[in-house]
Amino acid sequence: MTATLRIAVAEPSIILRNGVISVLQQLPGLNIHVVEIRDPEQLAVSLCNHRPDILLVNPASPGLPPVHRLRQQTGCREMRCVALLTALTDRESLKAFDESISLYDSVEQIAGKLQRLVSAPAARREPAGTLSVREREIVVCIVKGMTNKQIAEKLFISTHTVITHRRNVAAKLQIHSPAGLTIYAIVNRLVDLDDIRGTIPDGGERPGGREL
Amino acid sequence: MENLYKLGKYKETDRMCDLICDHYPMLLVMSRFGIPLGFGDKSIREVCAENGVDTDTFLAVVNLLREEGTKADTGNVSVESLISYLRNSHDYFLEFRLPAIRRKLIEAIDCRRSDVSFAVLRFFDEYAGEVRKHMQYEEETVFPYVESLLTGRTDPAYNIGIFRKRHDQVEARLSELKNILIKYYPAESSNELNGVLFDIFSCQRDLASHNYVEDHLFVPSIVRLERERGGRS
Numbered sequence: 245m246t247a248t249l250r251i252a253v254a255e256p257s258i259i260l261r262n263g264v265i266s267v268l269q270q271l272p273g274l275n276i277h278v279v280e281i282r283d284p285e286q287l288a289v290s291l292c293n294h295r296p297d298i299l300l301v302n303p304a305s306p307g308l309p310p311v312h313r314l315r316q317q318t319g320c321r322e323m324r325c326v327a328l329l330t331a332l333t334d335r336e337s338l339k340a341f342d343e344s345i346s347l348y349d350s351v352e353q354i355a356g357k358l359q360r361l362v363s364a365p366a367a368r369r370e371p372a373g374t375l376s377v378r379e380r381e382i383v384v385c386i387v388k389g390m391t392n393k394q395i396a397e398k399l400f401i402s403t404h405t406v407i408t409h410r411r412n413v414a415a416k417l418q419i420h421s422p423a424g425l426t427i428y429a430i431v432n433r434l435v436d437l438d439d440i441r442g443t444i445p446d447g448g449e450r451p452g453g454r455e456l
Numbered sequence: 457m458e459n460l461y462k463l464g465k466y467k468e469t470d471r472m473c474d475l476i477c478d479h480y481p482m483l484l485v486m487s488r489f490g491i492p493l494g495f496g497d498k499s500i501r502e503v504c505a506e507n508g509v510d511t512d513t514f515l516a517v518v519n520l521l522r523e524e525g526t527k528a529d530t531g532n533v534s535v536e537s538l539i540s541y542l543r544n545s546h547d548y549f550l551e552f553r554l555p556a557i558r559r560k561l562i563e564a565i566d567c568r569r570s571d572v573s574f575a576v577l578r579f580f581d582e583y584a585g586e587v588r589k590h591m592q593y594e595e596e597t598v599f600p601y602v603e604s605l606l607t608g609r610t611d612p613a614y615n616i617g618i619f620r621k622r623h624d625q626v627e628a629r630l631s632e633l634k635n636i637l638i639k640y641y642p643a644e645s646s647n648e649l650n651g652v653l654f655d656i657f658s659c660q661r662d663l664a665s666h667n668y669v670e671d672h673l674f675v676p677s678i679v680r681l682e683r684e685r686g687g688r689s
Contacts, residue, residue, distance in 0.1 A: 283527065418635050423579040430575045431640050437571040 252296035254281040271355045291318040303327045311340040324361050382409045387426040465519045468501035468511050488544040510537040530677040546591040554584045557655050564648035583629045590626045616678040627663035
């Protein structure tokens with residue numbers, strides 16, 4: 245399963261907006277969550293709330309601030325902006341955008357453009373799901389309930405490095421909580437239940453044990 | 457909500473049965489407002505009136521959920537009615553939906569691999585505990601604040617902005633459980649496991665919808681109320 249790609253579609257025309265959204269939802273290989281923005285006045289507020297990865301916006305929208313200012317205002321610095329071209333648009337005004345999609349693009353062209361936009365940082369990542377030896381050690385420590393400081397001392401690394409490893413683990417596995425990592429660690433035989441009994445808050449009794 | 461159906465807002469003169477048949481998730485909305493089935497061909501207004509439900513509030517929730525992304529019209533919303541809806545919604549998740557998923561989870565996960573089953577259940581119980589805490593805060597802090605605001609008392613120490621800031625996405629961890637089961641749970645696919653996964657997918661969406669109503673209808677209504685009562689907005 246691929247990570248969710250959050251795309252905001254800012255287009256006041258319901259016909260265009262629904263058309264674009266229905267195409268986005270059919271794109272193969274991309275798990276897309278769409279945020280609809282109908283009212284141009286709500287653009288900045290919606291972006292602040294939803295923090296999309298990609299903004300798809302008509303460059304001719306009335307009152308649209310320059311792209312760089314929009315990123316600044318909303319704090320979405322990583323957000324990529326794609327121009328939705330519904331009419332002839334002069335090239336100069338498109339320079340600030342990362343990409344543009346025309347009403348006449350095919351599904352494959354649109355998928356290709358979006359994939360190129362998001363694959364730049366993703367390419368650096370290792371294949372999801374495979375942890376390095378060090379990352380496995382970190383997982384074991386986390387599920388045993390150790391703090392970042394304790395993990396750092398045990399493995400002779402800085403807490404900063406521990407935090408970086410934790411972030412990478414969360415990104416690779418798409419698991420963010422210690423309880424979730426516990427399941428992963430048991431399934432992959434990194435620990436067994438006896439190792440982690442001490443971390444169970446109610447003193448080791450199974451939650452709903454009688455039902456097991 | 458998915459866009460499967462008729463476009464445009466529902467009006468009070470539309471038939472209740474058309475709404476429910478076109479948008480089956482609205483069954484949940486209906487029952488949280490305390491409206492029973494068996495309403496024949498009556499209009500939304502008639503069915504609401506018979507059951508003592510504020511029609512405008514009902515329609516505001518329905519139309520907001522159908523068209524997420526629209527700005528909710530808080531003008532005619534009855535705050536009392538909305539709070540009662542949210543309370544019933546909390547009950548539904550805490551007393552019915554999550555316990556049902558837990559039961560199915562126990563049936564679905566292989567109890568011979570008891571370590572994994574134990575870890576999965578622990579994860580679920582921690583999650584359910586978080587949802588409970590999240591909803592309890594609303595029941596014990598936010599709703600009483602709003603109810604006293606309705607009787608004209610303002611509270612200098614609290615305003616709805618505090619809630620708006622700390623209101624988190626309670627469905628995120630359910631999506632994590634789903635990922636864990638799909639990607640890492642080492643079991644043959646079974647009807648039981650598929651069943652509980654379907655439930656988790658749909659519960660996740662229902663929780664998101666519940667939150668959406670709180671963020672986009674409840675909070676704006678209270679901001680408005682605060683402004684009217686001369687409190688802070």
